[in-house]
Amino acid sequence: MTTGPGRELLRVEGLTKSFGATRALDSVGLTIHAGEVLAVVGHNGSGKSTLVKILAGFHTADHGVIDLRAGSGEPTELRFIHQDLGLVETLSTRENLGLGGGRSGRAWLPLRTAAERRLARELTAQFGVDIDVDALVQELSPAERTIVAIARALRGWDSGRTMLLVLDEPTAALHGAEVDRLMAVVRRVAERGAGVLFISHRLDEVLGVADTVLALRNGQVAGHLPCAEVDYAGLVELVAGKAVGTLERRAATAGDPVLRVRGLAGRSITGLDVTVHAGEIVGLAGILGSGRDEVCSMIFGGRQRSAGSVELTGNPLAPGDLRSAIRHGAAFVPGDRHADGAVMTMTAAENLMTVRVPGTESRWRRISKGHEAGEAATWFATCGVLPARPAMELSQFSGGNQQKVVLAKWLRTRPRLLLLEEPTQGVDVGAKATIHQLIAETAGGGTAVLVASSEAKELAELCDRVLVLADGVVTAELTGAELTESRILRASVPA
Numbered sequence: 001m002t003t004g005p006g007r008e009l010l011r012v013e014g015l016t017k018s019f020g021a022t023r024a025l026d027s028v029g030l031t032i033h034a035g036e037v038l039a040v041v042g043h044n045g046s047g048k049s050t051l052v053k054i055l056a057g058f059h060t061a062d063h064g065v066i067d068l069r070a071g072s073g074e075p076t077e078l079r080f081i082h083q084d085l086g087l088v089e090t091l092s093t094r095e096n097l098g099l100g101g102g103r104s105g106r107a108w109l110p111l112r113t114a115a116e117r118r119l120a121r122e123l124t125a126q127f128g129v130d131i132d133v134d135a136l137v138q139e140l141s142p143a144e145r146t147i148v149a150i151a152r153a154l155r156g157w158d159s160g161r162t163m164l165l166v167l168d169e170p171t172a173a174l175h176g177a178e179v180d181r182l183m184a185v186v187r188r189v190a191e192r193g194a195g196v197l198f199i200s201h202r203l204d205e206v207l208g209v210a211d212t213v214l215a216l217r218n219g220q221v222a223g224h225l226p227c228a229e230v231d232y233a234g235l236v237e238l239v240a241g242k243a244v245g246t247l248e249r250r251a252a253t254a255g256d257p258v259l260r261v262r263g264l265a266g267r268s269i270t271g272l273d274v275t276v277h278a279g280e281i282v283g284l285a286g287i288l289g290s291g292r293d294e295v296c297s298m299i300f301g302g303r304q305r306s307a308g309s310v311e312l313t314g315n316p317l318a319p320g321d322l323r324s325a326i327r328h329g330a331a332f333v334p335g336d337r338h339a340d341g342a343v344m345t346m347t348a349a350e351n352l353m354t355v356r357v358p359g360t361e362s363r364w365r366r367i368s369k370g371h372e373a374g375e376a377a378t379w380f381a382t383c384g385v386l387p388a389r390p391a392m393e394l395s396q397f398s399g400g401n402q403q404k405v406v407l408a409k410w411l412r413t414r415p416r417l418l419l420l421e422e423p424t425q426g427v428d429v430g431a432k433a434t435i436h437q438l439i440a441e442t443a444g445g446g447t448a449v450l451v452a453s454s455e456a457k458e459l460a461e462l463c464d465r466v467l468v469l470a471d472g473v474v475t476a477e478l479t480g481a482e483l484t485e486s487r488i489l490r491a492s493v494p495a
Contacts (some may be wrong), residue, residue: 026218027220034162037196097133203235211227259299264305280443285468291473337402341406348391382411403425456485466478
């Protein structure tokens with residue numbers, strides 16, 4: 001925690017914003033001081049992102065006051081990291097880190113690539129990761145992209161300018177040790193006199209780094225208090241408006257082997273062996289670069305593999321043959337739903353029906369509007385998608401409801417194998433509980449589930465077994481009493 005707030009950097013009073021008949025923000029107020037970390041929490045759709053977009057100038061408030069102040073009388077400089085990160089995927093990491101940073105030397109001279117590369121390595125090294133700064137951003141993992149965005153936003157913090165750093169879900173793709181590094185950076189930024197507006201669904205992070213917490217519910221302030229005055233359960237209740245139950249530990253009822261992986265190898269994976277049985281939930285843990293976030297895609301066929309075999313109920317799955325994988329009963333929910341899991345400009349119903357289910361189409365492979373409406377009504381109710389408006393564009397739904405639609409798309413195929421990458425990334429506590437329950441019920445119906453997650457707590461609560469990866473190989477297997485959040489974290493960090 002920081003030592004205490006200093007001069008006022010930002011004051012917001014009576015901020016109100018409506019989109020049609022929906023009031024996204026209703027008379028919201030807050031104040032941030034130098035040296036203070038203020039966390040804003042709330043469900044998807046509570047108004048957090050709208051607040052950030054108004055501060056950034058993307059939206060204009062209907063009513064209210066935004067006052068940027070500093071002791072010197074000069075306005076506070078705001079720097080943002082949004083959920084979409086704002087990176088140019090066709091540029092390298094080095095080039096992205098240089099965007100908006102200006103350049104030194106004479107304007108007509110070429111850029112000094114060596115100096116750029118050296119600065120890029122320094123900016124990313126503070127997170128303890130080795131990123132190829134000449135690699136295109138589109139080639140990086142979600143966690144690596146997040147680190148690049150954070151490093152770019154922190155560029156120039158030592159310049160002495162009065163600043164407010166706005167972080168919108170910065171740790172959504174990060175693992176325990178990586179999160180700890182970022183939290184340390186956030187604390188150092190505040191200790192140097194900056195203010196920090198920190199938005200996160202991970203309430204344990206909020207309690208660990210913030211001085212003050214502001215809870216939004218349905219666009220209104222549900223609570224504003226020092227973090228020292230609230231515990232985790234109290235914060236969950238403040239966000240949800242009620243207590244949220246935890247998932248009860250399932251009785252393990254594993255059946256016959258469904259998935260057999262032998263000698264799997266690829267970019268970061270070396271000779272991986274995995275077996276998942278019917279009705280079993282197996283987790284994959286590991287820090288950034290361990291290979292954790294590549295396994296599910298390699299098994300499904302979306303990511304190239306250099307060696308190894310994959311069998312689903314005895315049927316070999318060839319690399320790159322996604323149709324065969326689906327035909328044999330595989331389903332895959334990728335970690336980046338915007339890029340790989342859905343088409344945001346299509347309706348929710350259209351996204352739901354993008355995977356063909358035999359027997360649901362006419363002879364011309366056409367789906368009737370009536371059948372589509374019926375399927376949407378059934379699966380929206382099953383997965384708790386709100387609002388229940390299947391004709392609405394998917395981009396208009398909150399992150400949690402987008403994820404439910406992506407999951408429902410695959411659950412309606414009645415899969416034999418469900419592959420999940422970061423199944424609750426960027427969703428609120430209520431949506432997380434719903435998704436966990438859906439996964440548990442799917443496994444209870446006999447589906448084999450393999451889930452890769454950066455959240456040790458999620459794996460400990462959800463899985464029957466957890467395989468911990470490091471440098472592309474399994475270094476630990478945790479079951480029974482050993483399957484705890486702390487044991488997963490300890491096993492994930494290299495000695």
